[in-house]
Amino acid sequence: xxxxxxxxxxxxxxxxxxxxxxxxxxxxxxxxxxxxxxxxxxxxxxxxxxxxxxxxxxxxxxxxxxxxxxxxxxxxxxxxxxxxxxxxxxxxxxxxxxxxxxxxxxxxxxxxx
Amino acid sequence: xxxxxxxxxxxxxxxxxxxxxxxxxxxxxxxxxxxxxxxxxxxxxxxxxxxxxxxxxxxxxxxxxxxxxxxxxxxxxxxxxxxxxxxxxxxxxxxxxxxxxxxxxxxxxxxx
Numbered sequence: 001x002x003x004x005x006x007x008x009x010x011x012x013x014x015x016x017x018x019x020x021x022x023x024x025x026x027x028x029x030x031x032x033x034x035x036x037x038x039x040x041x042x043x044x045x046x047x048x049x050x051x052x053x054x055x056x057x058x059x060x061x062x063x064x065x066x067x068x069x070x071x072x073x074x075x076x077x078x079x080x081x082x083x084x085x086x087x088x089x090x091x092x093x094x095x096x097x098x099x100x101x102x103x104x105x106x107x108x109x110x111x112x113x
Numbered sequence: 114x115x116x117x118x119x120x121x122x123x124x125x126x127x128x129x130x131x132x133x134x135x136x137x138x139x140x141x142x143x144x145x146x147x148x149x150x151x152x153x154x155x156x157x158x159x160x161x162x163x164x165x166x167x168x169x170x171x172x173x174x175x176x177x178x179x180x181x182x183x184x185x186x187x188x189x190x191x192x193x194x195x196x197x198x199x200x201x202x203x204x205x206x207x208x209x210x211x212x213x214x215x216x217x218x219x220x221x222x223x224x225x
Contacts, residue, residue, distance in 0.1 A: 032212050043203055043216035044156075051211075089155065093212035100146070100171075101207075101214055105155035 002027045002102045004090050009107035013080055021075040021107055023064075023090035031092040033057075033066050033073040034101070038087040047075075047088070080111045115140040119204050119217035127225055132191040134220045136204030144207040145187040146214070147171075147179065149200040156203070162187055194224045 007022040025033065032051045036044040048057030050066035050073065057064050064075045073090060090104040117138040126132050138145065147159040158171030160179040168179050176198060178190045191198055204217040 034213070036214075041218075043218045044205075044214070045216065046213055049211075049213065099212055100158065100161060101212065103156040105153070 002031070002092060002094060004092055004102055004104035006088075006090050006104035006107050010110060011107060012110045012112065015082055015111055015113050016079045017111075019075070019077040019080045019084075019109070021088055021090075021109070023073045023075065023104060025071050025073065025090075025092050027071075027092055027094060027102075029095050030068075031094050031099075033064070034091040034093070035062070035064055035073070035075050036089040036091060036103075038089065038106070040086070044089060080109070082111045082113055085109055085111045117204060117206055117215055117217045119202075119220045121220060122218065123221050125223045125225065126194050128194060128196060130194050132194050132222065134189045134191075134202055134204075134222070136187045136189065136217060137185050138204075138206040138215070139185065140206050140208075140215060141184060142206035142215075143184065143209060145181070146205045146207070147177070147187065147189045148203045148205065149173065149198075150203060150219070151200050159189065159202075160187075191222075194222075196224050198222065199224045 003026045034049045035047040037047045038044045048059040050057040053068035055066045087106045089106045091101045093099045120135045143164045146161040148156040157173045162181040202220045205214040
Protein backbone atom coordinates (compact mmCIF):
# COMPACT_ATOMS: atom_id res chain seq x y z
CA UNK A 1 0.00 0.00 0.00
CA UNK A 2 0.89 3.66 -0.06
CA UNK A 3 2.82 5.21 2.77
CA UNK A 4 4.63 8.41 3.69
CA UNK A 5 7.52 8.58 6.14
CA UNK A 6 8.62 11.84 7.70
CA UNK A 7 11.68 12.48 9.82
CA UNK A 8 11.16 12.41 13.58
CA UNK A 9 10.54 15.66 15.37
CA UNK A 10 10.15 18.11 16.91
CA UNK A 11 12.58 20.49 15.26
CA UNK A 12 13.72 23.72 16.91
CA UNK A 13 15.64 26.33 14.94
CA UNK A 14 16.79 29.88 15.39
CA UNK A 15 15.38 32.56 13.14
CA UNK A 16 17.12 32.77 9.74
CA UNK A 17 18.42 29.19 9.98
CA UNK A 18 18.18 26.80 7.04
CA UNK A 19 15.40 24.23 7.21
CA UNK A 20 15.18 20.74 5.76
CA UNK A 21 12.35 18.36 6.60
CA UNK A 22 12.74 14.92 5.06
CA UNK A 23 9.90 13.02 3.45
CA UNK A 24 10.03 9.71 1.60
CA UNK A 25 7.17 7.76 0.15
CA UNK A 26 6.10 4.35 -1.10
CA UNK A 27 3.54 4.18 -3.88
CA UNK A 28 2.86 2.49 -7.17
CA UNK A 29 2.72 4.54 -10.33
CA UNK A 30 3.18 8.29 -10.31
CA UNK A 31 1.52 9.91 -7.30
CA UNK A 32 1.11 13.62 -6.69
CA UNK A 33 3.00 14.89 -3.66
CA UNK A 34 1.99 17.61 -1.22
CA UNK A 35 3.19 19.51 1.80
CA UNK A 36 0.50 20.78 4.14
CA UNK A 37 1.03 23.16 7.04
CA UNK A 38 -1.01 23.48 10.22
CA UNK A 39 -0.63 26.67 12.24
CA UNK A 40 -1.62 26.55 15.93
CA UNK A 41 -5.37 26.17 16.42
CA UNK A 42 -6.11 25.89 12.72
CA UNK A 43 -6.84 23.26 10.10
CA UNK A 44 -4.33 22.12 7.54
CA UNK A 45 -3.70 24.18 4.44
CA UNK A 46 -1.80 23.37 1.30
CA UNK A 47 1.74 24.75 1.29
CA UNK A 48 2.98 23.37 -2.03
CA UNK A 49 2.62 20.45 -4.38
CA UNK A 50 4.25 18.62 -7.28
CA UNK A 51 2.46 16.34 -9.70
CA UNK A 52 5.26 14.67 -11.64
CA UNK A 53 8.90 13.68 -11.33
CA UNK A 54 11.43 16.54 -11.18
CA UNK A 55 8.69 19.11 -10.57
CA UNK A 56 9.55 21.71 -7.94
CA UNK A 57 6.75 23.08 -5.80
CA UNK A 58 7.32 26.42 -4.10
CA UNK A 59 5.42 28.83 -1.90
CA UNK A 60 6.23 31.37 0.86
CA UNK A 61 9.97 30.69 0.45
CA UNK A 62 9.54 26.93 0.87
CA UNK A 63 10.56 24.50 -1.86
CA UNK A 64 10.34 20.77 -2.48
CA UNK A 65 11.42 18.74 -5.50
CA UNK A 66 9.71 15.52 -6.56
CA UNK A 67 12.56 12.95 -6.79
CA UNK A 68 11.29 9.69 -8.19
CA UNK A 69 14.71 8.01 -8.13
CA UNK A 70 14.94 8.45 -4.35
CA UNK A 71 11.15 8.50 -3.75
CA UNK A 72 11.56 11.71 -1.79
CA UNK A 73 9.95 15.13 -1.45
CA UNK A 74 12.06 16.99 1.09
CA UNK A 75 10.90 20.42 2.23
CA UNK A 76 13.47 23.24 2.39
CA UNK A 77 13.57 26.90 3.28
CA UNK A 78 16.66 29.03 3.22
CA UNK A 79 15.82 31.32 6.14
CA UNK A 80 13.04 30.45 8.57
CA UNK A 81 10.99 33.00 10.49
CA UNK A 82 9.19 32.78 13.81
CA UNK A 83 5.93 32.82 11.86
CA UNK A 84 6.92 29.49 10.23
CA UNK A 85 6.39 27.72 13.54
CA UNK A 86 3.76 25.08 12.74
CA UNK A 87 3.21 21.40 12.08
CA UNK A 88 4.21 20.21 8.60
CA UNK A 89 2.68 17.19 6.90
CA UNK A 90 3.92 15.42 3.81
CA UNK A 91 1.23 13.62 1.79
CA UNK A 92 0.72 11.71 -1.43
CA UNK A 93 -2.22 11.13 -3.71
CA UNK A 94 -2.18 8.25 -6.16
CA UNK A 95 -3.14 8.96 -9.73
CA UNK A 96 -6.87 8.95 -10.41
CA UNK A 97 -9.79 11.29 -9.90
CA UNK A 98 -11.01 9.80 -6.61
CA UNK A 99 -7.72 9.16 -4.92
CA UNK A 100 -7.37 9.57 -1.18
CA UNK A 101 -4.45 11.36 0.37
CA UNK A 102 -2.07 9.42 2.59
CA UNK A 103 -0.38 11.59 5.21
CA UNK A 104 2.87 11.31 7.11
CA UNK A 105 2.74 11.73 10.89
CA UNK A 106 3.69 15.38 10.76
CA UNK A 107 6.58 17.23 12.33
CA UNK A 108 6.45 20.22 14.64
CA UNK A 109 8.74 23.11 13.81
CA UNK A 110 9.48 25.76 16.41
CA UNK A 111 11.47 28.82 15.38
CA UNK A 112 12.90 30.97 18.16
CA UNK A 113 13.80 34.64 17.73
CA UNK B 114 -15.39 32.81 -1.03
CA UNK B 115 -15.91 29.08 -0.89
CA UNK B 116 -15.19 27.48 2.46
CA UNK B 117 -15.61 24.45 4.66
CA UNK B 118 -17.00 24.86 8.16
CA UNK B 119 -17.23 22.51 11.10
CA UNK B 120 -19.40 22.65 14.19
CA UNK B 121 -19.16 22.56 17.07
CA UNK B 122 -15.53 23.66 17.40
CA UNK B 123 -15.38 22.27 20.92
CA UNK B 124 -17.50 19.57 22.53
CA UNK B 125 -17.36 17.78 25.86
CA UNK B 126 -19.53 14.72 26.26
CA UNK B 127 -19.86 11.62 28.40
CA UNK B 128 -19.08 8.02 27.62
CA UNK B 129 -21.97 6.28 25.88
CA UNK B 130 -23.64 9.38 24.47
CA UNK B 131 -24.28 9.90 20.78
CA UNK B 132 -22.41 12.83 19.25
CA UNK B 133 -22.68 14.35 15.78
CA UNK B 134 -20.08 16.64 14.28
CA UNK B 135 -21.25 18.74 11.36
CA UNK B 136 -19.30 19.56 8.21
CA UNK B 137 -20.53 21.91 5.50
CA UNK B 138 -18.63 22.91 2.35
CA UNK B 139 -19.45 25.45 -0.33
CA UNK B 140 -16.76 24.34 -2.80
CA UNK B 141 -19.26 22.07 -4.57
CA UNK B 142 -16.76 19.23 -4.22
CA UNK B 143 -17.99 15.68 -4.66
CA UNK B 144 -15.28 14.22 -2.40
CA UNK B 145 -15.45 14.71 1.36
CA UNK B 146 -13.43 13.16 4.17
CA UNK B 147 -13.27 12.91 7.94
CA UNK B 148 -9.92 12.57 9.73
CA UNK B 149 -8.90 12.42 13.34
CA UNK B 150 -5.64 13.87 14.55
CA UNK B 151 -3.83 12.41 17.53
CA UNK B 152 -0.34 12.98 18.85
CA UNK B 153 2.02 10.38 17.45
CA UNK B 154 -0.44 9.22 14.79
CA UNK B 155 -0.76 12.19 12.50
CA UNK B 156 -3.98 12.21 10.50
CA UNK B 157 -6.01 9.04 10.18
CA UNK B 158 -8.92 8.64 7.80
CA UNK B 159 -12.25 7.73 9.40
CA UNK B 160 -14.80 7.82 6.58
CA UNK B 161 -15.08 9.36 3.15
CA UNK B 162 -17.61 10.00 0.42
CA UNK B 163 -17.30 10.44 -3.32
CA UNK B 164 -20.78 11.84 -3.82
CA UNK B 165 -24.37 11.91 -2.65
CA UNK B 166 -25.43 8.64 -1.03
CA UNK B 167 -21.88 7.27 -1.27
CA UNK B 168 -19.97 6.47 1.93
CA UNK B 169 -16.83 4.42 2.55
CA UNK B 170 -14.85 3.26 5.57
CA UNK B 171 -11.37 4.53 6.23
CA UNK B 172 -8.65 3.01 8.36
CA UNK B 173 -10.23 3.84 11.75
CA UNK B 174 -13.99 3.64 11.10
CA UNK B 175 -15.11 1.51 14.06
CA UNK B 176 -17.54 3.43 16.26
CA UNK B 177 -18.21 6.11 13.63
CA UNK B 178 -20.75 6.56 10.86
CA UNK B 179 -21.45 9.15 8.16
CA UNK B 180 -24.28 9.91 5.77
CA UNK B 181 -24.32 11.99 2.60
CA UNK B 182 -27.75 13.27 1.64
CA UNK B 183 -26.51 16.28 -0.34
CA UNK B 184 -23.28 17.61 -1.85
CA UNK B 185 -22.57 20.17 0.87
CA UNK B 186 -22.78 18.15 4.09
CA UNK B 187 -21.07 15.10 5.61
CA UNK B 188 -21.98 14.76 9.30
CA UNK B 189 -19.91 12.39 11.43
CA UNK B 190 -21.75 10.46 14.15
CA UNK B 191 -20.26 8.70 17.13
CA UNK B 192 -22.98 6.21 18.06
CA UNK B 193 -21.75 5.63 21.62
CA UNK B 194 -18.82 7.85 22.51
CA UNK B 195 -15.77 6.26 24.13
CA UNK B 196 -12.80 7.90 25.84
CA UNK B 197 -10.58 6.59 23.03
CA UNK B 198 -12.47 8.89 20.69
CA UNK B 199 -11.20 11.99 22.45
CA UNK B 200 -9.42 13.73 19.59
CA UNK B 201 -9.42 16.60 17.15
CA UNK B 202 -11.57 15.87 14.11
CA UNK B 203 -11.03 17.46 10.71
CA UNK B 204 -13.37 17.49 7.78
CA UNK B 205 -12.01 18.05 4.30
CA UNK B 206 -13.20 18.18 0.73
CA UNK B 207 -11.17 17.75 -2.41
CA UNK B 208 -10.90 18.99 -5.92
CA UNK B 209 -11.27 15.88 -8.08
CA UNK B 210 -8.95 17.15 -10.79
CA UNK B 211 -5.96 17.99 -8.57
CA UNK B 212 -6.52 15.88 -5.45
CA UNK B 213 -5.90 18.94 -3.28
CA UNK B 214 -7.68 18.81 0.07
CA UNK B 215 -9.35 21.79 1.70
CA UNK B 216 -9.73 21.47 5.46
CA UNK B 217 -12.09 22.81 8.05
CA UNK B 218 -10.71 24.32 11.26
CA UNK B 219 -11.34 21.20 13.31
CA UNK B 220 -13.62 20.06 16.11
CA UNK B 221 -12.04 19.20 19.44
CA UNK B 222 -14.01 16.43 21.14
CA UNK B 223 -13.46 15.34 24.73
CA UNK B 224 -15.18 12.20 25.99
CA UNK B 225 -15.24 11.93 29.80
